[in-house]
Amino acid sequence: MKCDVIVIGGGPAGMMASIAAAESGARVVLLEPNSRLGKKLNITGKGRCNLTNNCPPAELMQNIPRNSRFLYSAFSQMNSQDVIAFFEGLGVPVKTERGNRVFPVSDRSFDVSAALERRLKELGVVILRDRASGLLQKDSRLTGVRGERETYTAPCAVVATGGLSYPLTGSTGDGYRLSEEAGHTVTPLRGSLVPLEEEGSVCAALQGLSLRNVRLTVLEEGRSIFTDFGELLFTHFGLSGPLVLSASAHMRDFEEKRYTAVIDLKPALDQQQLDRRILADFEKYRNSDFVNALNDLLPHKFINVFVEHSRIPPRCKVHSVTREQRQGMAALLKAFPIPIRGPRPVEEAIITAGGVAVEEINPSTMESKKLPGLYFAGEVIDVDAYTGGFNLQIAWATGYVAGQHAAWASQG
Numbered sequence: 001m002k003c004d005v006i007v008i009g010g011g012p013a014g015m016m017a018s019i020a021a022a023e024s025g026a027r028v029v030l031l032e033p034n035s036r037l038g039k040k041l042n043i044t045g046k047g048r049c050n051l052t053n054n055c056p057p058a059e060l061m062q063n064i065p066r067n068s069r070f071l072y073s074a075f076s077q078m079n080s081q082d083v084i085a086f087f088e089g090l091g092v093p094v095k096t097e098r099g100n101r102v103f104p105v106s107d108r109s110f111d112v113s114a115a116l117e118r119r120l121k122e123l124g125v126v127i128l129r130d131r132a133s134g135l136l137q138k139d140s141r142l143t144g145v146r147g148e149r150e151t152y153t154a155p156c157a158v159v160a161t162g163g164l165s166y167p168l169t170g171s172t173g174d175g176y177r178l179s180e181e182a183g184h185t186v187t188p189l190r191g192s193l194v195p196l197e198e199e200g201s202v203c204a205a206l207q208g209l210s211l212r213n214v215r216l217t218v219l220e221e222g223r224s225i226f227t228d229f230g231e232l233l234f235t236h237f238g239l240s241g242p243l244v245l246s247a248s249a250h251m252r253d254f255e256e257k258r259y260t261a262v263i264d265l266k267p268a269l270d271q272q273q274l275d276r277r278i279l280a281d282f283e284k285y286r287n288s289d290f291v292n293a294l295n296d297l298l299p300h301k302f303i304n305v306f307v308e309h310s311r312i313p314p315r316c317k318v319h320s321v322t323r324e325q326r327q328g329m330a331a332l333l334k335a336f337p338i339p340i341r342g343p344r345p346v347e348e349a350i351i352t353a354g355g356v357a358v359e360e361i362n363p364s365t366m367e368s369k370k371l372p373g374l375y376f377a378g379e380v381i382d383v384d385a386y387t388g389g390f391n392l393q394i395a396w397a398t399g400y401v402a403g404q405h406a407a408w409a410s411q412g
Contacts, residue, residue: 001126003027004410005403006145006157008132009175010037012392013378014160015116016399017406021158022123026407029152030120031145033131037120038113040162044350044392049109051087052080052396053389054100060393064385065249070358071383074366074397077404080389083396090115101389132161132174135181135374142182142373156373156406158366160399163352163379164189175380176355183370185357187382191349193245193391196261198238199339202305206234209301215264216243217335218250220257226250229267239338245350246387248343252353259340265298265333274330282326286319293318297333306332351391355382366402373409375402 005021007014010032018030030037044050053060057075061068078086084094084102092115093105104111120127128150135157136144144153161175176186198204210233218226226247233241239261251259266274278297285293291314294303307314310329312321321329346352360369361376368374377399385391 001029001150002153003029003126004154004156005029005406006031006132006152006154007160007403008145008157008178009160009162009378010034010127011160011162011378011395012038012041012116013162013395013399013402014158015113015120016396017158017160017375017377017403018125019116019119019123020400020403021407022120022125022403024404024407026156026410028123028125028403028407029154030125030127031130031132031147031152032127033129033148035129036113037117037127041113042109044109045103047109048103048107049112050387050389050392051094051102051104051112052083052393054080054084054096054102059100060390063388063390064383064394065252066353067358067383070361070363070381071394071397073364074401075393078397078400080393083393086396087112087115090119099388132178135178135371137182137371140371142371154410156375156410158375158377158399158402158406159356159380160377160402161380163355164346165191165194165349165352165379175376179356179376179380182368182374184360184368187354187357189346189352189354191343191346192249192351192353192384193387194248194346194349195235195240195344196238196244196248196251197341197344199341202309202338203234203238204236205305206301207236209234209299210241211263211265211299213267214243215267216247217262217264218247219260219262220251220253222260232263237344238340242387249353249384249386251340251343254342261338261340263336263338265302265336271330271334274333275326278326278330282318282321286317288318290314290316290318290321306336309336350387351384352379353382353384355380358382364401365405366398367405367409373406375406377402 004026007018007030022028130147130149134146159175164173212231230243232243366375378395
């Protein structure tokens with residue numbers, strides 16, 4: 001089959017690249033092996049789809065810890081305001097929530113993927129259920145893509161295959177292999193926005209317990225690198241939940257550095273207020289065993305673990321607890337430590353950190369510096385961001401730039 005632009009991958013970056021290329025006049029073929037487009041998109045933001053972050057450009061850059069400068073040109077061509085206008089133009093009204101997070105008013109990610117599919121059909125994009133197995137080259141230029149079912153001839157192709165995370169949605173890492181075939185360097189791949197494994201067995205004892213309204217601080221070699229307020233979950237392997245996923249994106253050197261997650265179980269109280277609260281509870285339970293005096297302070301499941309860490313004997317009478325022991329208990333409530341061994345496997349991550357080296361991609365066009373006619377978009381590139389709509393903003397912007405410039409190059 002012959003066309004102007006082949007887009008490999010039907011996720012957010014691939015759909016945006018296809019739309020941008022078709023709007024620029026190109027005949028586009030979109031290759032996606034899944035039975036439907038946007039499979040991973042449909043589960044983002046707990047099924048609500050956090051489309052982008054409605055913040056100034058400088059703040060966008062601050063939320064991209066790796067290679068943010070590479071995205072400067074892409075964001076100047078499609079910023080978060082452009083993304084909002086794009087989706088509202090497709091009939092998807094949006095709203096801005098806490099932290100400038102942008103969602104469809106309907107709170108349904110399927111409305112987003114359906115609107116993109118409608119636009120693809122309006123533009124005549126040919127969507128084929130096929131997996132790209134190789135790139136075709138002649139005289140050091142791209143000439144097409146070899147699929148498992150057919151061969152596709154085109155002067156330009158966009159690799160938008162996603163990363164390694166969520167393999168059940170079709171993220172198999174094909175794009176990295178295709179990129180290496182074209183001579184590109186793929187930097188080491190690992191999960192980001194990923195649950196964490198503990199060093200020890202504290203979390204296993206608390207498995208299933210969810211804590212809301214706690215503050216989590218991450219220490220890297222004893223230095224604070226992240227702190228935020230929210231919800232976390234204890235699992236059989238360690239920690240998960242929104243707060244933990246956000247924290248994991250800041251933990252980028254497990255090979256060389258040691259990390260500790262520190263939980264403030266009473267973030268609304270300062271040390272003096274907490275001490276007064278403990279004194280009031282101790283007065284109420286003054287003749288009880290220490291282990292039975294914590295029901296008003298902690299979830300029942302947490303009590304035995306906390307007592308063990310407090311080093312106060314569980315059967316010590318409350319009226320016998322010393323001032324030093326009480327102060328130690330207060331300190332533990334404000335800073336309960338969980339040593340971290342490392343992240344869960346990349347397959348359990350929301351996004352993949354690492355990818356095609358940005359030094360080998362033209363940041364203004366997303367074109368390969370190794371193989372003219374080859375373009376990149378989305379998670380396959382070595383950029384990743386924190387939670388809050390920033391990763392989808394990267395997908396939309398790089399997809400738009402790659403698709404538009406591929407279309408122009410195919411016609412020029």
